[in-house]
Amino acid sequence: MGDNKRDKPYDVLIVGGLGHVGLPLGIVLADTGLNVCLLDIDEEKARSVREGKMPFIEYDAGPILEKALEGGNLHVSLDIKDASKARYVIIAIGTPVDEYLNPKTRQFIDFFKNLSEHLDKSQTVIVRSTVYPHTCRQMMKALDKKRECGIAYCPERIVQGYAIRELRTLPQIVAGMTKEAEDAAAELFGRVSPKIIRTSMGEAELVKLYSNAWRYIQFAVANQFYMMASNFGVDYDRVRKAMREEYERALTLPGAGFAAGPCLLKDTMQLSAFNSNNFLLGHAAMMVNEGLPNYIVETLRKRHRLSENKVGILGMAFKADIDDIRDSLSYKLGKILRFHGADVYYSDEYVEDPTFVSKEELIGKCDIIIVGVPHSAYKDVVIPEDVEVVDTWNVVSGGRRTSLEG
Ligand SMILES: NC(=O)c1ccc[n+]([C@@H]2O[C@H](COP(=O)([O-])OP(=O)(O)OC[C@H]3O[C@@H](n4cnc5c(N)ncnc54)[C@H](O)[C@@H]3O)[C@@H](O)[C@H]2O)c1
Structure with missing residues (x-):
């Protein structure tokens, strides 16, 4: 990491870097010594993070944030052009469904097309957001030939509030559109996680969606049992x-x-x-x-x-x-x-x-x-x-x- 320093001053840039997923990940990566840039569009959160204040509760994050800022290896940017300056670009923006509960896949691909204007072949893009299956394939298709960076998927599985502990203890699921992209993502996440689980892209996409659907269904069983018991x-x-x-x-x-x-x-x-x-x-x-x-x-x-x-x-x-x-x-x-x-x-x-x-x-x-x-x-x-x-x-x-x- 850190080769071609002039061209790529950051090891990692996280798009959506001031969100609930991006920010804890960014400071944990910075804590391993990497030079990390958090790219976002939220000026208020940018102000808060630059001052060393977490914009939301994330246990144990405050001291690592301060340490990284003092060490000079954590930066905040509101300029998308900075995406060109990192070896790894991690995407951690929100991926909501619309008011009819349909995934907003077009919005994500349009966002990526815009981002890709600032990418090149030497970079690896790692999707951390939870995406609709086939999204990484669509992203590949959206790239023009000059900008064919590697694309990997490494879905976030932390429970909000406890990301710092979990990023350092949970195994990471890693899949790549190419072997090189997968290896690169595995190398990066190997710096923080005790275990890398390599899967195919389809497997990784289902691991993430099944994990949340499984939890949601389990809660529904409990809630239905509660209502039945209460009626009884x-x-x-x-x-x-x-x-x-x-x-x-x-x-x-x-x-x-x-x-x-x-x-x-x-x-x-x-x-x-x-x-x-x-x-x-x-x-x-x-x-x-x-x-x-x-x-x-x-x-x-x-x-x-x-x-x-x-x-x-x-x-x-x-x-x-x-x-x-x-x-x-x-x-x-x-x-x-x-x-x-x-x-x-x-x-x-x-x-x-x-x-x-x-x-x-x-x-x-x-x-x-x-x-x-x-x-x-x-x-x-x-x-x-x-x-x-x-x-x-x-x-x-x-x-x-x-x-x-x-
Ligand atoms: N919150 C969780 O605990 C959690 C856990 C696992 C996975 N996820 C997934 O991670 C993704 C992010 O979720 P989150 O909770 O961090 O959302 P969030 O809203 O907290 O963070 C998203 C960040 O992206 C920024 N952003 C939006 N558009 C941008 C753009 N065009 N350029 C740069 N920055 C932009 C926002 O300002 C915000 O800071 C989602 O796909 C979610 O499903 C979330």
């Missing part, structure tokens, strides 16, 4: 506990709760689109997981005239102990409650929003409290006995518990 007047958590006790085959059954965020549903729908929309389990999982907020509201409406209630939602992030609200189901819950006339209050331990109230104020004000996400801080929360609680996670104490029979 039984506490799902107690059922789950009994099932798992000294019974290995049931250990992977998750707890119930909102299965949200920018990846699980999106990737399940990408897989469905890839399979000609024939993915019954994936669609069923979406109906169950997306239906949980509606179920909770319907349960409450059986006992309350919601227009006479103050309802508080504890936890607005899409998962515990982070500050990311992307595709959080707590907002969908709030919207449905408001539709039925409830006076709704939001609170969160990490998300900064001037319209939110503290958990203490929320508990003092509301006669119904719904736990949206099990932040660790809620373990110490004791809800007064006269307040009704919906807590799929069983994280808070006290309160009157909701079940349809209860």
